[in-house]
Amino acid sequence: MKFFKKLTSGCGQLSLNCREAVRAQSDQLDRKLPFATRLGLWLHLLICKWCRRYAQQTAFLRQAAGEHPEKFTESGPQKLSPAARERIKQRLDEFSE
Numbered sequence: 001m002k003f004f005k006k007l008t009s010g011c012g013q014l015s016l017n018c019r020e021a022v023r024a025q026s027d028q029l030d031r032k033l034p035f036a037t038r039l040g041l042w043l044h045l046l047i048c049k050w051c052r053r054y055a056q057q058t059a060f061l062r063q064a065a066g067e068h069p070e071k072f073t074e075s076g077p078q079k080l081s082p083a084a085r086e087r088i089k090q091r092l093d094e095f096s097e
């Protein structure tokens, strides 16, 4: 981990902060990010476990939405059945350390 801290601090502006990382992740669902942003996001995910977890959760939710698009309306995952929500919660718990 020390190595990555060094690497990212050496990259200065390239490394995103958490807010930028979250934003970049949602942006990349809509459009292709510039290389520098993708690299910055990648570097940030290497050093930040919170954003890593967030990335895993959004990837999982996206996958779940792809498998069950009828369950995902505009208002999002709140519309899930209690059973589906419980399944997601269990999957998310697996990501916890």
Ligand SMILES: [Zn+2]
Pocket: 017, 018, 019, 021, 044, 048, 049, 050, 051, 052
């Ligand atoms: Zn972060």
